Amino acid sequence: MEQTAWLSKKLNSGKILCQACAQACKLDEGEYGICGVRRVIDGELRLLVYGVAAAVNIDPVEKKPMFHFLPKSTAFSVGTVGCNFSCKFCQNYDISQYPKEHGHQIAGQELSPEQIVELALERGCESVAYTYNEPIVFFEYTYDTAKLAHEKGLKNIYVTSGFETRKAIDLLEPYIDGMNIDIKSFNNEFYKEICGARLKPVLDAVTYAHKKGIWIEITTLLIPGKNDSDEEIRSIARFIADLDPSIPWHLSAFHPTYKMLDVSRTPQSTLRRAYKIGQEEGLKYLYVGNIDDEDYESTYCPNCTKRVIDRTGHIGQFVTNDLDENGTCPYCQHTLEGVWK
Ligand code: SF4
Numbered sequence: 001m002e003q004t005a006w007l008s009k010k011l012n013s014g015k016i017l018c019q020a021c022a023q024a025c026k027l028d029e030g031e032y033g034i035c036g037v038r039r040v041i042d043g044e045l046r047l048l049v050y051g052v053a054a055a056v057n058i059d060p061v062e063k064k065p066m067f068h069f070l071p072k073s074t075a076f077s078v079g080t081v082g083c084n085f086s087c088k089f090c091q092n093y094d095i096s097q098y099p100k101e102h103g104h105q106i107a108g109q110e111l112s113p114e115q116i117v118e119l120a121l122e123r124g125c126e127s128v129a130y131t132y133n134e135p136i137v138f139f140e141y142t143y144d145t146a147k148l149a150h151e152k153g154l155k156n157i158y159v160t161s162g163f164e165t166r167k168a169i170d171l172l173e174p175y176i177d178g179m180n181i182d183i184k185s186f187n188n189e190f191y192k193e194i195c196g197a198r199l200k201p202v203l204d205a206v207t208y209a210h211k212k213g214i215w216i217e218i219t220t221l222l223i224p225g226k227n228d229s230d231e232e233i234r235s236i237a238r239f240i241a242d243l244d245p246s247i248p249w250h251l252s253a254f255h256p257t258y259k260m261l262d263v264s265r266t267p268q269s270t271l272r273r274a275y276k277i278g279q280e281e282g283l284k285y286l287y288v289g290n291i292d293d294e295d296y297e298s299t300y301c302p303n304c305t306k307r308v309i310d311r312t313g314h315i316g317q318f319v320t321n322d323l324d325e326n327g328t329c330p331y332c333q334h335t336l337e338g339v340w341k
Pocket residue numbers: 018019020021022023024025032033034035036037038083084136137
């Protein structure tokens with residue numbers, strides 16, 4: 001399937017500007033965007049992966065990771081091929097880099113927005129997650145699905161690297177209830193060299209989506225020797241805390257993969273060090289990830305410090321949620337921030 005990529009504009013020069021992400025590709029007839037899934041055909045930008053899912057799973061929402069969003073529920077999770085980044089540590093490079101590495105081929109199974117919503121409801125999911133690869137590259141597919149999902153009472157989650165344009169966020173805002181956004185580093189060189197992207201648009205997207213009232217959680221994959229200095233961790237923590245100290249921050253462990261096989265795994269001590277720095281900067285909700293560390297994966301009431309959501313075992317396997325449907329702590333009646341119903 002293929003459809004008009006309507007989040008685009010014809011320029012006076014005759015080129016087509018894609019308005020989905022901050023790569024801002026300006027394309028001539030026949031050219032592909034950096035993501036490899038948007039191409040100018042017969043004078044208009046087309047989305048080549050509309051209705052073509054390359055990865056489909058039912059995941060615990062905790063796996064996205066979203067920890068303050070309908071705990072213990074499942075998210076019908078969909079991704080396509082293609083990505084606007086080229087991270088050397090990508091864990092899903094087989095789909096994200098597929099078009100670039102297979103001569104612009106598209107892969108996946110046909111799955112319409114209607115089918116996604118139908119299956120999500122049938123399987124008892126409470127949300128649809130656009131994930132695995134970068135969802136903004138298949139914006140029109142996510143938009144139509146999210147709209148339909150809302151009509152049927154499902155929530156929607158974007159798991160993203162945060163390169164959305166303001167225009168895209170404006171369009172997504174009515175339908176996307178939660179976003180997990182990566183802040184991969186606080187160093188523009190890291191973004192440039194390792195991801196083929198830039199830092200500033202990411203910080204702008206986080207700020208703008210938060211301003212629009214979308215529930216945000218942030219993830220940072222800590223890579224030994226690349227982005228794990230005290231200084232850099234503190235800069236990210238400060239940025240989040242200045243925006244809103246109640247934004248949860250997930251500190252995730254790196255495992256050698258793709259083009260970064262020469263870097264070792266993140267030790268538990270690094271994750272705990274980052275957790276402590278986050279606390280020092282005033283963040284209320286910190287979590288380690290990709291590693292079993294129960295005390296550091298659970299949620300504590302910021303008022304009375306009691307454990308209110310307990311997470312043990314493999315991601316989302318054992319979750320005990322003591323909060324009520326409004327996110328109220330049973331011990332001190334403080335309300336925790338999040339999307340609880
Ligand atoms: S979504 Fe793809 S085509 Fe559009 S600006 Fe981003 S990389 Fe370029």
